[in-house]
Amino acid sequence: MTRTVAELIETAADRYGDRVFLRIGATTRTYAETREATAGMAGALAARGCRPGDRVAALLSNRVELVDLILGCAWLGAVAVPLNTGLRGRSLRHVLDQARPRFVYAEPEFLTEPVDSVVWTPGAADAPVPGVAAPLPPAPVRPQDTATVLFTSGTTGVPRGVRCPQAQFVWWGRNVADSLRLTADDVLHTCLPLFHTNALHTPAQAMSVGATCVIGERFSASRYWSQVTEAGATAVHLLGAMVPMLLAQPPGPYDRAHRVRRGLSPATPAAAWEAFRDRFGVRLVDGFGSTETNLVIGSTPEEYRPGYMGTVRPGFAARVVDERLAPVPDGTPGELHVRTQRPYAFSTGRVGEPPPPPGSWRRTGDRVVREPDGWFRFVDRVSDVIRRRGENISSGEVEAAVRSHPAVAGAAAFPVASELAEDEVMVAVVVRPGHVLDPAELAGHCARDLPAFAVPRYVETVRALPLTETGKVRKAVLRERGVSAGTWDRLA
Incomplete structure (x- = not known):
C-alpha cells in the first residue's frame, strides 16, 4: 500500500506517465516529468547542503518552485515549511522561531525579518532547481516521518506549527478524491494558497486517480469563472467564505461557460447552497478537516445536506462532548472530538510537543451538533x-x-x-x-x-x-x- 509521498509519486508516474499532472503558471508537466522534477529537486537540495530531517521554510506565492520544494523535500526526507506570505514583523518572527529552519526559500518582498538561515531566492544562481544536480532516489522515509510543518491560521490566537507526516499527505489525497468522486478524466482547480492544508493536498488528490491539477495564483471573485473556464476545470476547491463573494458578483458570460460540476467548499452558508447550484451549475461538497487531522466528516455530490458538514468517513470516528468530556445527546451542541484508524492519517502533534498516543481522540476546538441520523452541523468555534x-x-x-x-x-x-x-x-x-x-x-x-x-x-x-x-x-x-x-x- 502507498504510504509515503515518494511512493505516491512513483506509483502515479508508473500508472499515468504521459498524462498531464500539473499546470501552474507557465509550467505544464506530465506524471513522468513530475517524478523527474521531484528527484531532480531532491538532488539540487542535497547539493546545497540540505539533509534528511532539515527544515526548509518557504515564503513563496503559488508558483512551481513551491510545488517542487514540497515534493522534493518529501522525496529527500527533509521537511518543507510553507509559510503564510501575509505574515509580517512579530508574526513572521514568531513562526520562524518555532520552525527553526536551516534554509529559507523566499521571494524578497515576503522575507521582512532577518534570519540566521541560508536564504534562497527564485531565479538566483544558488537557488535549488530540478536538473542542476544529479537526481536522487527516494530516501528510506517512514509513513510517520514528518513531510511538512504547517502553521494554523491563527484566527483565535498565535499560529502553531503542526507536524504533518508523509502518510497524512497520502490519506488526504485518497479521502478528498473519494468525497469529490474524482476520476482520471477530471481537472482539479485550486487558487487557494499552498501554505494552507486545503490547497497543499490538491496534488495528492490528483495523483490518487490520475487527474490533472491546476493551481492558480490567487482568488479573485471577479475573474474566478473565467479562470476556471480557461483551466478546463471539472472540480474546484473553495472555502465557504468565497461562495457569498461569488454570488455577489453581477451576472457574467462565464457563469455557465465552465465545465465545473462539483466543488469542495467547507463551511458554506446553508442559504447560499442552492443559489450557488442554480446560478453556476456546481454542486458543493462540505466536510470537516483540519491541519491536524484529515477529511474525517464529509458529504458527496450524491449525498449532501445544505448547512451540514456530512457524516463520518470510513476509517474515522467522531464524538460530541461537553466541558467534562462526557458525550452529549444528539441535537445538543458540544465540542467535536475525532480519531482515526488510518495509520498516520493525522498529524503527529505540534512542534515542540510530544506526539499524541496512537488512536487517541483529538480535540478540534469546533462546536458542532450531531443529528440522530449521523449528520453533523457546525455551530462555531468553542473559543467563539x-x-x-x-x-x-x-x-x-x-x-x-x-x-x-x-x-x-x-x-x-x-x-x-x-x-x-x-x-x-x-x-x-x-x-x-x-x-x-x-x-x-x-x-x-x-x-x-x-x-x-x-x-x-x-x-x-x-x-x-x-x-x-x-x-x-x-x-x-x-x-x-x-x-x-x-x-x-x-x-x-
Whole structure:
C-alpha cells in the first residue's frame, strides 16, 4: 500500500506517465516529468547542503518552485515549511522561531525579518532547481516521518506549527478524491494558497486517480469563472467564505461557460447552497478537516445536506462532548472530538510537543451538533462561544441574524468584557455599498430571530473585517480591539 509521498509519486508516474499532472503558471508537466522534477529537486537540495530531517521554510506565492520544494523535500526526507506570505514583523518572527529552519526559500518582498538561515531566492544562481544536480532516489522515509510543518491560521490566537507526516499527505489525497468522486478524466482547480492544508493536498488528490491539477495564483471573485473556464476545470476547491463573494458578483458570460460540476467548499452558508447550484451549475461538497487531522466528516455530490458538514468517513470516528468530556445527546451542541484508524492519517502533534498516543481522540476546538441520523452541523468555534448572564451564545447564530439584514454585507460576533462579569455580545459589521445602517434598527431586527440575551449590545461598523489569507475572520484581532469611542452601545 502507498504510504509515503515518494511512493505516491512513483506509483502515479508508473500508472499515468504521459498524462498531464500539473499546470501552474507557465509550467505544464506530465506524471513522468513530475517524478523527474521531484528527484531532480531532491538532488539540487542535497547539493546545497540540505539533509534528511532539515527544515526548509518557504515564503513563496503559488508558483512551481513551491510545488517542487514540497515534493522534493518529501522525496529527500527533509521537511518543507510553507509559510503564510501575509505574515509580517512579530508574526513572521514568531513562526520562524518555532520552525527553526536551516534554509529559507523566499521571494524578497515576503522575507521582512532577518534570519540566521541560508536564504534562497527564485531565479538566483544558488537557488535549488530540478536538473542542476544529479537526481536522487527516494530516501528510506517512514509513513510517520514528518513531510511538512504547517502553521494554523491563527484566527483565535498565535499560529502553531503542526507536524504533518508523509502518510497524512497520502490519506488526504485518497479521502478528498473519494468525497469529490474524482476520476482520471477530471481537472482539479485550486487558487487557494499552498501554505494552507486545503490547497497543499490538491496534488495528492490528483495523483490518487490520475487527474490533472491546476493551481492558480490567487482568488479573485471577479475573474474566478473565467479562470476556471480557461483551466478546463471539472472540480474546484473553495472555502465557504468565497461562495457569498461569488454570488455577489453581477451576472457574467462565464457563469455557465465552465465545465465545473462539483466543488469542495467547507463551511458554506446553508442559504447560499442552492443559489450557488442554480446560478453556476456546481454542486458543493462540505466536510470537516483540519491541519491536524484529515477529511474525517464529509458529504458527496450524491449525498449532501445544505448547512451540514456530512457524516463520518470510513476509517474515522467522531464524538460530541461537553466541558467534562462526557458525550452529549444528539441535537445538543458540544465540542467535536475525532480519531482515526488510518495509520498516520493525522498529524503527529505540534512542534515542540510530544506526539499524541496512537488512536487517541483529538480535540478540534469546533462546536458542532450531531443529528440522530449521523449528520453533523457546525455551530462555531468553542473559543467563539459567548457566555452572558449564564447563557451560552453561539457567535455563528448571532452572525446569521445580523447578516440577514439587507444593509449588512458581512459580520463577526465576539465577546467583550462586561461590567457584571462574563461577556457582552459585540458585532463588527460591514455595510453594503449604497446602504445606511442604523444600529438600533439592527438590534431590533436581530431580536426577531434571537433570544433577548443574545441580541448584540455593541455594534461597530467597519470598512472590512480582518481576514487571514484563506478568508477566515481573525476574531482575536477584534477581541483585542474591543469597544472603541465609535462603538454603538444598546444600553447607553
